Amino acid sequence: MPKVSAKDTKKSAGVQAAAKKRAKKDPNKPKRALSAYMFFVQDYRERIKAENPDATFGDVGKLLGIKWKEMNAGEKKPYEDKAKADKDRADKENAVYKGNAKAAKAAAKQQALAADDDSEEEESD
């Protein structure tokens, strides 16, 4: 089993004035595709708060998670669809990022390995 669950979400954060948590390694990585849960939250967030005005982050999160699990594939479908749509968008950004970071990544790998071989590849573009 790869991982039990999202138990330890926190580690040694170091991002103070960047974005959220953990400093990203890549300089210009396009925000990945949001998960169906992300869209589900955005939509249900209001509902949960409406039915649970007292529910705070933790409470809402719990309820949201429970609801999500109770939801059927058909219910998640629209959310997954959004996730897929976002993936499509992210895919494009990712493609651009790759095209740009391709050389950088290759160089980084060489540096990381610090190999003595001469595996230099030129970008014709």
Added chain:
DNA sequence: TAGGTGATTGTTGGT
């Protein structure tokens, strides 16, 4: 090649 871990995404409210 296959497996695994870390990094990322979004919410609100408090410190």
Added chain:
DNA sequence: ACCAACAATCACCTA
């Protein structure tokens, strides 16, 4: 500005 549980996911690296 960051962190907290919740779930997904997936890109990247290592053996």
